[in-house]
Amino acid sequence: MFRVAICEDDKYQVDINKLLINKWGEKRSIDVSIKEFYSAEEFIIKNESSLSYDCIIIDVGLKKINGIELARIIREENKDISIIFVSGLEKYISYGYDFDAIHYLIKPLNAEKFSRCLNKAWSRKSLYKEEKEIITIKKFGDIINLKYSDILYCESYQHYVEINTIRSKIRVKKKISDLEKELDEKLFIRTHRSYIANISYTKEIKKNSIVLKNGVEIPVSKMKKNQVKDLYFKYF
Known part of the structure; x- marks a missing residue:
């Protein structure tokens, strides 16, 4: 784009x-x-x-x-x-x-x-x-450089975050709030307390969720609904 x-x-x-x-x-x-x-x-x-x-x-x-x-x-x-x-x-x-x-x-x-x-x-x-559009992830001693364009969404599980990319899933020990700070706020949005989505992969905005281009549906909390819409229309 x-x-x-x-x-x-x-x-x-x-x-x-x-x-x-x-x-x-x-x-x-x-x-x-x-x-x-x-x-x-x-x-x-x-x-x-x-x-x-x-x-x-x-x-x-x-x-x-x-x-x-x-x-x-x-x-x-x-x-x-x-x-x-x-x-x-x-x-x-x-x-x-x-x-x-x-x-x-x-x-x-x-x-x-x-x-x-x-x-x-x-x-x-x-x-x-x-x-500029690269994030460095530390995974159990290994260092991984990820392009923003490769990240679809991130989901938190207790003390871990699963980063879903276009090719694989990467699980790291990190708070989702800390990961949010490292990502580009013009491209990534915290849609829910457990999810961060790459707005560029959004295909559809529903009442309480967004649908990504690969069909995955990500929940959107009431508090985040307007922010998600604003970023979506600003990007597209």
Whole structure:
């Protein structure tokens, strides 16, 4: 999944961006999720964190809080996310270097250049995932490195936690609350006192449970129901 945010106050330009992004995703067989925001203020208010995205496309000429200021706010929180500036003016190009932007594109957009920028953003995401999305598990003296993408869900049994991966089950002596702290909160959710689920493998949300893509049903407590829904819709 490649998660993109578009911060642009021109509806016509938003539609063009979405069309080009979707065509790029189809060509490369990459699932794309796009959210649009018509001001920097809307992006800031509606998003708890820019970490929800892999790439943010920012119109420099946004009103009130402009695109440069928005990029500054984003970079204070997130040094790794890909930023692509879009503008009708060339005079702010130097800011692209200040914020380590992938590119500063001039309107009207050149489809080929835009695709190259998305390619670079996708490559950055892959590298970032490779470096960051791994958890180290100690199992009876052995050390196991697990990719987040391999973990389906975790279930606790007294003093042990069973980590269910796409290939096997790993049982470790650990409190589920301690494991929860080690996992990425943007991807994993404590659905119940005994369960942690990888939201990316969720196929369906039911009244008191979620169903994973492999058919396993995970209970969801009343207290966690809204949090589970929020993370699900934020991810997808």
